[in-house]
Amino acid sequence: MARHSFPILVAIDGPAGSGKSSVSRAVARRLGFAYLDTGAAYRALAWLVLDRNIDETALSDAAQADAVTALLKDFDYSIGTDPDEYFVTVGQADVTDAIRSPEVSAAVSAVARVPAVRQALTELFRSLAANVDRPGVVVEGRDITTIVAPEAEVRILLTASEEARMTRRSAEITTQSAETVAEQLRSRDRADSQVVDFMSAADGVITVDSTHLDFEQTIEAVIDVIHTRTKRAFNE
Ligand SMILES: Nc1ncnc2c1ncn2[C@@H]1O[C@H](COP(=O)(O)OP(=O)(O)O)[C@@H](O)[C@H]1O
Ligand SMILES: Nc1ccn([C@@H]2O[C@H](COP(=O)(O)OP(=O)(O)O)[C@@H](O)[C@H]2O)c(=O)n1
Numbered sequence: 615m616a617r618h619s620f621p622i623l624v625a626i627d628g629p630a631g632s633g634k635s636s637v638s639r640a641v642a643r644r645l646g647f648a649y650l651d652t653g654a655a656y657r658a659l660a661w662l663v664l665d666r667n668i669d670e671t672a673l674s675d676a677a678q679a680d681a682v683t684a685l686l687k688d689f690d691y692s693i694g695t696d697p698d699e700y701f702v703t704v705g706q707a708d709v710t711d712a713i714r715s716p717e718v719s720a721a722v723s724a725v726a727r728v729p730a731v732r733q734a735l736t737e738l739f740r741s742l743a744a745n746v747d748r749p750g751v752v753v754e755g756r757d758i759t760t761i762v763a764p765e766a767e768v769r770i771l772l773t774a775s776e777e778a779r780m781t782r783r784s785a786e787i788t789t790q791s792a793e794t795v796a797e798q799l800r801s802r803d804r805a806d807s808q809v810v811d812f813m814s815a816a817d818g819v820i821t822v823d824s825t826h827l828d829f830e831q832t833i834e835a836v837i838d839v840i841h842t843r844t845k846r847a848f849n850e
Pocket of ligand 2: 629630631632635652653654656657722723726754755756757758802806
């Protein structure tokens with residue numbers, strides 16, 4: 615497929631379990647767009663920290679930041695941006711499933727708060743999004759509407775009540791109790807929101823609240839915003 619010089623950028627932020635990944639991927643599939651999951655890169659770097667046996671809890675904040683920053687030069691990361699062929703690799707290792715483990719989820723916020731990490735990954739996301747071979751790209755994370763792509767044509771904050779988010783996530787994770795999943799999600803959101811604000815919509819960002827929408831209705835609500843904002847119809 616030909617590379618489009620200016621893919622339409624759809625930026626989606628929101629807290630854990632709000633539906634960012636699943637909804638973004640489905641929207642991209644329907645519109646023939648690419649899909650970029652930015653949380654996967656933070657998770658993959660956290661996976662590398664654990665794989666190298668770096669015990670972050672034993673280090674001071676500054677030493678932690680240095681250790682993680684030093685890893686960036688070995689971070690041979692790649693991600694599939696085709697919504698039908700999602701994969702995440704670090705070097706030769708396929709980490710698509712490993713980055714969803716509770717250990718990685720527990721370690722990721724500490725990695726994501728290191729400024730040098732955010733800077734490097736933000737550059738990576740801009741370059742990945744600019745080089746997709748589709749007419750548009752849906753990029754989802756925590757700071758896409760505000761930092762990574764504040765100029766995006768479409769900017770959405772996808773929210774849902776805490777209760778709905780916890781229920782949805784614990785239905786997915788069967789290896790831990792619902793209480794454990796909820797507590798981990800809450801504590802990750804708390805840590806993450808000290809670094810970026812993804813709980814309130816920045817100027818010009820449209821909120822889609824999926825608390826009372828099912829999955830299909832949420833996809834349709836997001837596609838409606840895309841059509842309204844771009845004033846264009848894409849092949850559905
Ligand atoms: N509107 C919705 N109604 C019901 N379940 C949903 C809805 N949106 C997403 N889900 C489900 O909730 C779970 C969490 O969604 P996910 O996309 O992983 O969230 P996030 O990427 O924001 O953490 C998934 O199992 C997904 O299928
Ligand atoms: N744009 C982003 C995306 C993710 N992240 C970090 O990466 C972690 C994992 O993101 P994710 O999107 O995979 O998390 P879920 O919402 O899917 O649980 C978050 O908890 C943040 O610490 C970030 O800091 N900025």
